[in-house]
Amino acid sequence: MKVLVAVKRVIDYNVKVRVKPDQSGVDLDNVKMAMNPFCEIAVEEAVRLKEKGLASEVIVVSIGTAASQEQIRTALALGADRGLLIETDEEVQPLDAAKLLKAVVEQEQPGLVILGKQSIDSDNNQTGQMLAALTGMGQATFASAVEVTDDRVQVTREVDGGLMTLSLKLPAVITTDLRLNEPRYASLPNIMKAKKKPVAVTTADELGLALSPRLKTLKVEAPEPRKAGIKVADVAALVDKLKNEAKVI
Amino acid sequence: MRRPGARDDSMTLTSGSADALKTLFGKDFVDGRSADAAGYGADSNRYYKAQPGAVVFPRTVQQVQELVKLANRQNLALVPSGGRTGLSGAASATAGEVVVAFDRMTRIGEVNMTDRLVECEAGVVTQQLHEAAARAGLHYPVDFASSGSSRIGGNIATNAGGIKVTRYGLTRDWVAGLEVVTGRGDVLQLNRGLIKNATGYDLRQLFIGSEGTLGFITSALMRLTVPPKNLQVMLLAFKDIDALMAASAQFRRELPVTAFEFFCQNGLQKVLEKSAREAPFDTAYPFYGLLEFEAPYESVLEDAMDLFESLSDSGQVADAVLAQSGRQAADLWFLRESLSETLSHFMPYKNDLSVQLADVPAFMARIDACVAQHYPDFCVVWFGHIGDGNLHLNILKPADLAAAEFKARCERVNADIFACVQAFGGSISAEHGVGLQKKNFLGYSRSAEEIAMMRAVKAAFDPNGIMNPGKVLPD
Numbered sequence: 228m229k230v231l232v233a234v235k236r237v238i239d240y241n242v243k244v245r246v247k248p249d250q251s252g253v254d255l256d257n258v259k260m261a262m263n264p265f266c267e268i269a270v271e272e273a274v275r276l277k278e279k280g281l282a283s284e285v286i287v288v289s290i291g292t293a294a295s296q297e298q299i300r301t302a303l304a305l306g307a308d309r310g311l312l313i314e315t316d317e318e319v320q321p322l323d324a325a326k327l328l329k330a331v332v333e334q335e336q337p338g339l340v341i342l343g344k345q346s347i348d349s350d351n352n353q354t355g356q357m358l359a360a361l362t363g364m365g366q367a368t369f370a371s372a373v374e375v376t377d378d379r380v381q382v383t384r385e386v387d388g389g390l391m392t393l394s395l396k397l398p399a400v401i402t403t404d405l406r407l408n409e410p411r412y413a414s415l416p417n418i419m420k421a422k423k424k425p426v427a428v429t430t431a432d433e434l435g436l437a438l439s440p441r442l443k444t445l446k447v448e449a450p451e452p453r454k455a456g457i458k459v460a461d462v463a464a465l466v467d468k469l470k471n472e473a474k475v476i
Numbered sequence: 477m478r479r480p481g482a483r484d485d486s487m488t489l490t491s492g493s494a495d496a497l498k499t500l501f502g503k504d505f506v507d508g509r510s511a512d513a514a515g516y517g518a519d520s521n522r523y524y525k526a527q528p529g530a531v532v533f534p535r536t537v538q539q540v541q542e543l544v545k546l547a548n549r550q551n552l553a554l555v556p557s558g559g560r561t562g563l564s565g566a567a568s569a570t571a572g573e574v575v576v577a578f579d580r581m582t583r584i585g586e587v588n589m590t591d592r593l594v595e596c597e598a599g600v601v602t603q604q605l606h607e608a609a610a611r612a613g614l615h616y617p618v619d620f621a622s623s624g625s626s627r628i629g630g631n632i633a634t635n636a637g638g639i640k641v642t643r644y645g646l647t648r649d650w651v652a653g654l655e656v657v658t659g660r661g662d663v664l665q666l667n668r669g670l671i672k673n674a675t676g677y678d679l680r681q682l683f684i685g686s687e688g689t690l691g692f693i694t695s696a697l698m699r700l701t702v703p704p705k706n707l708q709v710m711l712l713a714f715k716d717i718d719a720l721m722a723a724s725a726q727f728r729r730e731l732p733v734t735a736f737e738f739f740c741q742n743g744l745q746k747v748l749e750k751s752a753r754e755a756p757f758d759t760a761y762p763f764y765g766l767l768e769f770e771a772p773y774e775s776v777l778e779d780a781m782d783l784f785e786s787l788s789d790s791g792q793v794a795d796a797v798l799a800q801s802g803r804q805a806a807d808l809w810f811l812r813e814s815l816s817e818t819l820s821h822f823m824p825y826k827n828d829l830s831v832q833l834a835d836v837p838a839f840m841a842r843i844d845a846c847v848a849q850h851y852p853d854f855c856v857v858w859f860g861h862i863g864d865g866n867l868h869l870n871i872l873k874p875a876d877l878a879a880a881e882f883k884a885r886c887e888r889v890n891a892d893i894f895a896c897v898q899a900f901g902g903s904i905s906a907e908h909g910v911g912l913q914k915k916n917f918l919g920y921s922r923s924a925e926e927i928a929m930m931r932a933v934k935a936a937f938d939p940n941g942i943m944n945p946g947k948v949l950p951d
């Protein structure tokens with residue numbers, strides 16, 4: 228069984244994001260970029276399936292600028308077998324991403340597609356669901372455990388108030404939640420090996436598609452800075468504030 | 477006459493001098509026994525009991541000067557106090573001294589972009605300087621785990637080092653000018669931000685690392701630099717310390733290294749257990765090196781990869797991982813930076829030692845052998861800024877040994893360890909200073925003639941011995 232993993236290049240989780248003065252977006256100049264943390268978890272899960280002998284090949288695909296090759300190389304260093312970059316300099320919105328991934332699914336015929344549940348830049352949480360709808364595959368989102376047996380996959384999902392377990396027929400789409408696994412570090416020998424693994428580059432055009440963004444960003448604003456704490460005189464004053472101002476008790 | 481540096485009992489605070497201090501400081505005077513004084517008489521050493529006579533909070537250099545004149549007239553002992561993160565007891569007031577805390581001198585000037593200088597009052601917190609530099613697109617590179625509390629005056633008075641010394645040097649290397657009030661009460665402007673200034677003795681350098689024994693630092697001109705670009709963080713595993721030292725030397729020759737730190741397996745094990753994190757490697761190795769380097773261009777990263785490839789092919793590096801994101805980089809740094817805190821639960825006996833880089837393997841072997849022979853039940857954990865030859869030696873208390881007995885036995889270990897440091901021509905305090913804790917061991921690292929010269933310097937700046945008496949110089 229082939230496993231297809233989608234990875235996205237985003238602003239590094241540890242970077243303090245700054246909004247551009249003209250509010251058209253966030254400042255990306257000289258900002259450290261990295262693989263979206265949920266995608267890292269997706270790669271790790273696919274590699275674990277391969278290590279258990281349940282997957283035959285792990286293919287990693289990214290949609291973005293040429294620089295996204297870096298994140299593909301990272302995935303290869305973590306254990307993926309080959310990469311595919313769908314190169315574009317345009318903004319990629321969830322529906323377009325899902326359509327492009329559908330084209331790759333048709334080419335590669337994977338038994339399982341694993342994606343992050345959302346990317347930490349745009350926080351849409353849509354691509355996996357849209358891909359499942361477009362391809363007709365079953366979907367299990369927010370996975371915290373994945374178990375593959377023969378032609379089915381059992382997925383534990385984190386939902387409000389507890390855990391839900393689904394059993395899906397393969398092929399299927401899974402999106403990862405934070406607690407699914409702890410991604411490994413890329414070891415030096417594997418980084419070396421990754422350099423020799425193949426990465427193909429294609430475009431939307433070559434896949435017979437054109438990007439058609441439907442959402443327009445009107446304005447990006449920084450959240451209000453946190454207000455400084457205050458000191459209250461006694462417990463009674465604290466209870467009063469919690470009750471009447473914060474309204475939490 | 478009292479020997480400079482010694483303390484005498486007549487220096488405790490009388491009600492008359494308390495009144496004089498109140499007149500000078502008004503509401504910036506706090507009685508040593510009041511709740512507001514709590515915490516001001518001790519640093520992070522915690523070994524010495526705090527008993528300050530009073531705490532005062534100067535706001536201007538003139539006030540500091542008045543205070544010093546008053547102390548000379550009335551024979552008051554003054555203890556300069558920054559963030560009290562020092563580890564040697566140098567900022568502790570144990571005998572009714574007047575603590576002079578710089579909490580209210582925290583102004584920071586505009587960054588001078590031409591000279592890359594910024595003026596900081598002594599009470600500016602290290603992190604505040606980091607942030608001011610970053611806002612100007614520049615970088616203040618001296619950094620350590622206590623940066624959120626330590627103050628510039630304290631950093632200068634201890635010549636603090638930290639995790640980036642390999643690349644950027646010590647606090648000393650970033651002090652371009654100092655304003656000081658000597659123990660005589662003179663205000664001196666030292667060096668004034670000049671890069672070149674060949675006009676005789678550089679008195680600024682004497683104040684750096686003086687641990688408050690010569691006078692007060694009231695303000696400093698700190699030099700800034702450009703921020704590093706595209707930092708890469710690696711954790712490397714080694715089969716023995718020789719391999720680690722050889723690799724470290726090679727990295728420093730061939731890469732723009734910003735940090736090279738080390739720790740050993742038993743330390744890592746404790747951190748992983750305490751933090752419930754996963755081990756960075758499948759196999760355990762005796763030593764780990766944390767390497768950080770700058771890769772401003774793609775070619776640097778390629779060269780680095782070639783270097784690592786050859787080191788792992790030759791077996792010199794047993795295994796290695798490279799952080800792929802800022803978060804992984806932070807996770808790798810966490811393994812090193814949380815060691816101190818993790819070990820503190822084992823009541824470790826700690827020492828901060830340094831030897832020349834070339835002597836590190838032999839020195840560690842000698843200490844390990846000494847502890848194994850005389851104290852076989854003790855567990856030794858090594859970590860530190862090994863890129864600078866700076867080793868933190870930690871001996872953990874065996875669970876079944878009473879704390880008092882452990883402490884008593886460790887005092888005996890001290891003599892053995894310091895004798896070993898002396899044999900290697902090393903330092904008994906690499907960067908944590910002398911203070912109260914190490915003053916009577918100073919002879920292991922400084923000759924009698926050197927110590928006599930130190931006393932003469934002290935007497936020149938502070939003839940009446942009012943500045944931080946009883947610190948640094950041996951009894």
Ligand SMILES: Cc1cc2nc3c(=O)[nH]c(=O)nc-3n(C[C@H](O)[C@H](O)[C@H](O)COP(=O)(O)OP(=O)(O)OC[C@H]3O[C@@H](n4cnc5c(N)ncnc54)[C@H](O)[C@@H]3O)c2cc1C
Binds near residue numbers: 598
């Ligand atoms: C968790 C932790 C990690 C640390 N890591 C490092 C490290 O990696 N490297 C390192 O070098 N140190 C380290 N230290 C030690 C300490 O943080 C540094 O020495 C720091 O620079 C001390 O600054 P401070 O303001 O807290 O000084 P304090 O502890 O308040 O004072 C230190 C000395 O300076 C004198 N002093 C303070 N202000 C003045 C002034 N205005 N004029 C004259 N004298 C003054 C005091 O009298 C005292 O002698 C660490 C400490 C902790 C708690």
